[in-house]
Amino acid sequence: MRARYGVPLGITAIGAAGLAYAAGFEVRSFRLRRVTVPVLPQGMRPLRVLQVSDIHMVGGQRKKQRWLQSLAGLRPDFVINTGDNLSDPQGVPETLDALGPLMNFPGAYVFGSNDYYGPKLRNPARYLIERTTGRHGLNGNAPIVGAIHNPWEELRDAFDTAGWLNLTNTRGSLKIDGMEIALTGLDDPHIKRDRYDRVAGGPQEGADFSMAVVHAPYLRVLDAFTADRYPLILAGHTHGGQLCIPFYGALVTNCDIDPDRVKGLSTHRAGGHRSYLHVSAGCGTNRYTPVRFACPPEATLLTLVPRD
Numbered sequence: 038m039r040a041r042y043g044v045p046l047g048i049t050a051i052g053a054a055g056l057a058y059a060a061g062f063e064v065r066s067f068r069l070r071r072v073t074v075p076v077l078p079q080g081m082r083p084l085r086v087l088q089v090s091d092i093h094m095v096g097g098q099r100k101k102q103r104w105l106q107s108l109a110g111l112r113p114d115f116v117i118n119t120g121d122n123l124s125d126p127q128g129v130p131e132t133l134d135a136l137g138p139l140m141n142f143p144g145a146y147v148f149g150s151n152d153y154y155g156p157k158l159r160n161p162a163r164y165l166i167e168r169t170t171g172r173h174g175l176n177g178n179a180p181i182v183g184a185i186h187n188p189w190e191e192l193r194d195a196f197d198t199a200g201w202l203n204l205t206n207t208r209g210s211l212k213i214d215g216m217e218i219a220l221t222g223l224d225d226p227h228i229k230r231d232r233y234d235r236v237a238g239g240p241q242e243g244a245d246f247s248m249a250v251v252h253a254p255y256l257r258v259l260d261a262f263t264a265d266r267y268p269l270i271l272a273g274h275t276h277g278g279q280l281c282i283p284f285y286g287a288l289v290t291n292c293d294i295d296p297d298r299v300k301g302l303s304t305h306r307a308g309g310h311r312s313y314l315h316v317s318a319g320c321g322t323n324r325y326t327p328v329r330f331a332c333p334p335e336a337t338l339l340t341l342v343p344r345d
Contacts, residue, residue, distance in 0.1 A: 081343055085338060148189060153186070155186070221236050274292060318333075318334070
């Protein structure tokens with residue numbers, strides 16, 4: 038009996054323990070990633086940029102709210118929110134409460150698909166299928182039918198009132214200690230709302246520094262920003278793979294970027310140029326898959342320094 042059932046029972050026990058860890062501990066084990074990026078012109082003072090992404094707020098997530106509020110203690114020069122703030126149509130008040138202290142700093146934002154639409158229960162195996170077929174989101178798949186519409190307008194109005202720049206297929210700039218930081222943003226490529234033709238042309242002439250912002254790091258967007266010579270691109274969306282294999286990494290990215298660049302700082306090349314790319318693993322999950330494994334939730338403090 039031991040020989041017949043011992044191994045399956047052992048595997049089941051290990052799986053149950055891993056699930057308990059992923060759902061009970063790691064998903065609430067919030068971390069701050071610190072990254073230094075050499076992208077500024079010579080002579081410019083370093084800039085501290087706080088990136089928050091993929092909050093996916095659901096009612097009652099008090100620990101996440103307190104942690105996000107605490108990030109204001111970092112006192113960044115400005116904040117970039119790369120979208121997917123919601124995972125609950127009723128989550129706007131708690132999202133704004135969590136981000137309230139950060140909204141006292143200069144900032145900018147783009148939205149992701151989960152800001153516009155509520156999540157749906159889906160088979161996790163579809164992410165593997167999409168990886169093999171090359172179809173993700175609305176990029177090759179059928180249009181959304183019967184989606185829950187989130188009250189994204191309330192988020193937009195609150196962010197705008199706080200003075201954060203709305204970078205939805207447009208440009209804007211922040212004044213930081215007399216320096217002009219130019220920002221170019223796109224709406225979410227995952228649901229094909231990106232319109233690069235509206236912002237094409239490269240960094241703003243005369244600005245002290247220019248950077249690009251988008252929710253989902255699809256290659257068509259990274260290629261366009263890089264070919265236009267943006268030195269830095271910030272994105273989110275991938276959750277860092279969310280369920281990763283220790284010492285191996287992510288299995289899926291939920292877009293067409295390769296798993297090696299699913300989170301953290303890397304580079305991208307296109308049109309004979311190179312850009313730095315930072316992809317945040319985010320600090321939340323879809324409400325129907327509230328687990329993380331070997332991929333803790335995070336925000337990132339990027340210190341931008343002059344190029345060599």
